[in-house]
Amino acid sequence: MTDRYSRQILFSAIGEAGQKRIKASKVVLVGCGALGTVSSEMLTRAGIGKLTLIDRDFVEESNLQRQSLFTEKDAHQGLPKAAVAERKLRAINSDVEVEGVIEDVTWENIDRLCRDSDLIVDGTDNFETRFLINDFAVKKEVPWIYGACVGSYGVAFAFQANRSACLQCLFEQPTDVGTTETCDTAGILAPIVHVIAAFQVAQSLKLLVGEYPPQEILQIDVWTGTWQTITAEKARNQQCRCCGKHQFHFLEGQEHKRLTRLCGRNAVQISPPRPTRSDFQKISKRLDKSAQIDLNEYLLKIRVDGYEIVLFTDGRSIIRGTDDFTEARALYAKYIGN
Numbered sequence: 001m002t003d004r005y006s007r008q009i010l011f012s013a014i015g016e017a018g019q020k021r022i023k024a025s026k027v028v029l030v031g032c033g034a035l036g037t038v039s040s041e042m043l044t045r046a047g048i049g050k051l052t053l054i055d056r057d058f059v060e061e062s063n064l065q066r067q068s069l070f071t072e073k074d075a076h077q078g079l080p081k082a083a084v085a086e087r088k089l090r091a092i093n094s095d096v097e098v099e100g101v102i103e104d105v106t107w108e109n110i111d112r113l114c115r116d117s118d119l120i121v122d123g124t125d126n127f128e129t130r131f132l133i134n135d136f137a138v139k140k141e142v143p144w145i146y147g148a149c150v151g152s153y154g155v156a157f158a159f160q161a162n163r164s165a166c167l168q169c170l171f172e173q174p175t176d177v178g179t180t181e182t183c184d185t186a187g188i189l190a191p192i193v194h195v196i197a198a199f200q201v202a203q204s205l206k207l208l209v210g211e212y213p214p215q216e217i218l219q220i221d222v223w224t225g226t227w228q229t230i231t232a233e234k235a236r237n238q239q240c241r242c243c244g245k246h247q248f249h250f251l252e253g254q255e256h257k258r259l260t261r262l263c264g265r266n267a268v269q270i271s272p273p274r275p276t277r278s279d280f281q282k283i284s285k286r287l288d289k290s291a292q293i294d295l296n297e298y299l300l301k302i303r304v305d306g307y308e309i310v311l312f313t314d315g316r317s318i319i320r321g322t323d324d325f326t327e328a329r330a331l332y333a334k335y336i337g338n
């Protein structure tokens, strides 16, 4: 053990005592895509006690450019990411108890999956899950490390329950459906993933050894070579619905996207988590190159990969070509956003 972690123990902020705390820790990683594959490998090599990684998706060829744990064989076999990651991480460090969970994290299962964790790391690709994690983290007083990347740009922040602002303090306004870029529309470079994951893991280790990360939001663009930190020390809102008033709407399922199977049509309807208006012009412009778009004043039709996604002005969407909720949600996140 001493030899394995000797270089980390030599780092004075960790030392022998810090390594023992790291070894005793339980971390949950939600989402094992780009950020998750990179951060899970570093956490495993660092020698945490237990890593639970949760993911709803399968490995595809288009993942390989940035999702560093996966190989061509995994993509050809279409294996679940959580299962592949579990196997590879166990081979990297048998000291760590690694558990891969093939599920979509929802208000109904988050308590079961995250109950005993000291820390949650964000490897998700959508805001609904992040707000759910935020509710859970504030309620249970568990820190969580936000990370997000698109194109060459990334953002990260260490949320520390009841010490720092929470996600709801920072993003009070509902995001308009379809106006945010996702990595399926704007692309993504592997280097920004590694930078953001590196920050997430460094702040995780800091928390695990008992120190507090700075309350600063990190923003980096690896293409332009620019970065900045924005202080969030005064961002905590006493009137915040979540950390101020302790109303956990996401955790109680009130904000859950209402999914309905449309009988006999092989289709799923998804309602947005909050009232919103769809910006058809923005969405069609964003998806112009990656899908076939049909547009009228009532709806926007996106045809891609054998599916048809119909988006209505009220943010409601019908996804044809599947009756599986998890698949429909993944398509919604991929093409409409959050």
Ligand SMILES: [Zn+2]
Binding pocket: 165, 166, 167, 168, 169, 170, 236, 237, 240, 241, 242, 243, 244
């Ligand atoms: Zn808050």
